[in-house]
Amino acid sequence: MEEIQSSLPAPRRLRMRRALQHGGFIFGFAILFVTIVIAIFAPFIAPHDPIAQNLGVRLLPPLWMQGGRPDYLLGTDHLGRDYLSRLIYGSRVSLIVGFSTMLIAGAIGSALGFVGGYYGGRTDDIVTYVINCRLSMPGLLVALAVISLVGGSLATIILVLGLLFWDRYAVVVRTATQQVRNADFIAAARVAGASAPWIIWNEIRPNVLHHILVIATLEMAMAILSEASLSFLGLGIRAPTPSWGLMIAEGRSFLFAKPYLVWVPGIAIFLLVLATNLLGDGLRDLSQPEGRR
Amino acid sequence: MSPLLDIEGLRIDIPGHAGLLRAIRGISFSIGEGESFAIVGESGCGKSLTAMSVLGLLPRSAVLSAETMSWKNQDMRMFGRRQWSHLHGLGIAAIFQEPMTALNPVLPIGDQMIESFLHHRLGNRRAALSRAGELLERVGVVPVERRLRQYPHEMSGGLRQRVMIAMALMCRPNLMIADEPTTALDVTTQVEILALLKELQADTGMALMLITHDLGVVAHVADRMAVMYAGEIVETGSVASVLTRPAHPYTSALLSCLPTRGQPLIPIPGVVPALIGELQGCIFRNRCGFAMPDCASQVPEREVAPGHAYRCLLARDDSGSTTDSSAAPLEAFQ
Numbered sequence: 283m284e285e286i287q288s289s290l291p292a293p294r295r296l297r298m299r300r301a302l303q304h305g306g307f308i309f310g311f312a313i314l315f316v317t318i319v320i321a322i323f324a325p326f327i328a329p330h331d332p333i334a335q336n337l338g339v340r341l342l343p344p345l346w347m348q349g350g351r352p353d354y355l356l357g358t359d360h361l362g363r364d365y366l367s368r369l370i371y372g373s374r375v376s377l378i379v380g381f382s383t384m385l386i387a388g389a390i391g392s393a394l395g396f397v398g399g400y401y402g403g404r405t406d407d408i409v410t411y412v413i414n415c416r417l418s419m420p421g422l423l424v425a426l427a428v429i430s431l432v433g434g435s436l437a438t439i440i441l442v443l444g445l446l447f448w449d450r451y452a453v454v455v456r457t458a459t460q461q462v463r464n465a466d467f468i469a470a471a472r473v474a475g476a477s478a479p480w481i482i483w484n485e486i487r488p489n490v491l492h493h494i495l496v497i498a499t500l501e502m503a504m505a506i507l508s509e510a511s512l513s514f515l516g517l518g519i520r521a522p523t524p525s526w527g528l529m530i531a532e533g534r535s536f537l538f539a540k541p542y543l544v545w546v547p548g549i550a551i552f553l554l555v556l557a558t559n560l561l562g563d564g565l566r567d568l569s570q571p572e573g574r575r
Numbered sequence: 576m577s578p579l580l581d582i583e584g585l586r587i588d589i590p591g592h593a594g595l596l597r598a599i600r601g602i603s604f605s606i607g608e609g610e611s612f613a614i615v616g617e618s619g620c621g622k623s624l625t626a627m628s629v630l631g632l633l634p635r636s637a638v639l640s641a642e643t644m645s646w647k648n649q650d651m652r653m654f655g656r657r658q659w660s661h662l663h664g665l666g667i668a669a670i671f672q673e674p675m676t677a678l679n680p681v682l683p684i685g686d687q688m689i690e691s692f693l694h695h696r697l698g699n700r701r702a703a704l705s706r707a708g709e710l711l712e713r714v715g716v717v718p719v720e721r722r723l724r725q726y727p728h729e730m731s732g733g734l735r736q737r738v739m740i741a742m743a744l745m746c747r748p749n750l751m752i753a754d755e756p757t758t759a760l761d762v763t764t765q766v767e768i769l770a771l772l773k774e775l776q777a778d779t780g781m782a783l784m785l786i787t788h789d790l791g792v793v794a795h796v797a798d799r800m801a802v803m804y805a806g807e808i809v810e811t812g813s814v815a816s817v818l819t820r821p822a823h824p825y826t827s828a829l830l831s832c833l834p835t836r837g838q839p840l841i842p843i844p845g846v847v848p849a850l851i852g853e854l855q856g857c858i859f860r861n862r863c864g865f866a867m868p869d870c871a872s873q874v875p876e877r878e879v880a881p882g883h884a885y886r887c888l889l890a891r892d893d894s895g896s897t898t899d900s901s902a903a904p905l906e907a908f909q
Contacts, residue, residue, distance in 0.1 A: 403635065465676045465677075465679075466671040466672075466673055466676045466677035467676065467677050467678055467679045467687075469632055469669075469671065470669065470671065470677055470678075470739075470742075471690070471691075472632060472663065473630055473632070473663050473664070473667070473668065473669040474663055474664040474668070474690065474691035474694065474746075475659075475660040475661065475662075475663035475664035475665070475691060475694055475695060476660075476663075476690070476691070476694055477656075477660065480694070484690065485679055485682075488679070488681040488682060489679070489680070489681050491681075
């Protein structure tokens with residue numbers, strides 16, 4: 283006779299098991315992980331210098347097409363630079379912009395949300411007003427205007443995007459904080475003598491963290507896409523630094539003769555953004571109780 | 576001996592759309608070292624608000640005034656942030672009605688228990704954990720090692736309330752305020768928790784301020800009690816005296832509301848009046864069986880016995896009350 287199981291496995295194990303059954307989460311996590319590894323070890327992986335020009339091998343097609351060469355797997359661009367190497371180094375820009383923007387925007391938005399949601403009253407009115415001001419601005423348009431004034435560089439892009447796209451963090455964190463702050467355990471912490479910042483950090487933050495994580499991944503995808511758009515418009519990363527958006531822009535004039543110059547970096551952007559979004563969706567599903575998908 | 580907590584003439588007003596809500600109107604009580612004091616009353620009579628004012632947790636819109644409000648002879652109204660923080664945890668601890676929401680759902684209970692201990696710098700993490708372990712053992716949440724790592728959702732309501740009590744004891748408070756500590760628990764668990772509270776009080780010598788609507792709980796745990804009605808204390812005295820010789824008609828009526836086998840329940844007619852605007856005379860007169868015209872103008876404070884006072888026009892001689900039927904031996908509640 284089989285014995286009746288008396289206890290469930292530990293919550294951590296259960297969570298792992300659920301994560302491994304979630305296809306989107308696995309896919310997103312895998313792609314993002316591989317991209318991060320590639321970005322970190324770019325100098326060791328890339329077969330060529332990404333900005334070295336070699337006009338003798340201009341516009342080579344990828345290996346599997348007619349005229350492709352094994353030492354240039356994805357061909358070369360109009361200046362004879364190895365396309366694979368540029369793609370590999372380009373992932374660095376995308377990831378740096380994605381993560382840095384996420385951190386800056388996340389810090390600003392969460393701080394506003396915590397303060398507004400916890401203190402309420404007049405403080406909350408001010409926070410809500412600031413959020414509404416931000417929401418009434420078309421984000422990418424403002425980013426375009428500011429960057430065309432200041433000039434594009436990696437730092438300006440990160441700063442501008444980070445200082446602009448914190449609205450979702452603020453809205454969600456504020457609401458989530460409001461839901462938690464009236465719980466008895468907050469009163470208990472106050473009665474135990476804890477200060478407001480301490481309560482926000484130690485009692486409320488762990489309760490809100492899963493919301494922040496979900497938004498962070500979605501916003502990261504948004505930031506990656508924004509950088510690509512800005513670079514494509516010539517307002518972002520400056521040549522010759524490889525950026526996927528810039529690669530599409532440079533390949534655009536050869537769209538009909540050499541379409542791979544556009545679709546290769548295009549697919550890269552698509553995959554990375556899709557992966558981050560799927561990861562976000564996966565985190566959202568996994569942070570909810572079982573059966574409430 | 577000077578009392579631990581001394582409150583005189585406490586008033587709490589809450590401004591609202593309909594006018595100023597006079598939620599608490601001049602109540603006085605004091606709690607001595609090691610004493611256990613109960614405040615009873617129906618929902619909305621202001622008993623929780625009284626507890627909140629002592630804890631400094633009143634909503635911001637509430638306006639508090641008092642003739643005296645002192646903790647160990649220090650004026651609490653003059654307390655700054657640091658003194659409140661010191662009083663909280665070290666002086667006064669609290670346990671709440673709903674053990675389901677009184678613990679942070681995303682932190683293991685061990686981490687939650689040691690927070691205030693570490694916050695008040697009573698020792699390092701190891702000392703905090705060993706104290707938490709001792710207390711859990713004391714309140715019967717075992718095996719300690721495993722429990723410390725568990726999350727609140729892995730425990731039953733009774734266990735969580737035990738954890739709450741252990742948590743409140745972490746910093747050795749002088750006074751524990753228990754706001755309806757057993758209301759959310761089932762009856763057998765209630766008895767266990769009350770017995771535990773009583774034992775711990777005897778062990779540690781702390782004072783207890785018990786907020787409840789359950790006269791059985793009062794009889795079980797408290798030394799002295801106050802009966803609140805619509806923001807006023809209508810009768811106060813030792814538990815034995817108040818429950819066996821109730822002097823105020825409201826107290827008598829409350830006691831008649833307790834079920835006795837074979838007898839029909841006697842409800843109190845009418846509803847609690849709105850506490851808005853100027854209020855004069857006895858607040859209970861619209862529901863009182865003994866009301867007379869003078870009740871609208873004056874409410875004298877009378878004494879039945881030393882320490883047993885009530886606010887009513889009707890005089891009671893010591894030999895018996897006008898509502899004899901409600902007088903019951905104290906054991907009846909236990």
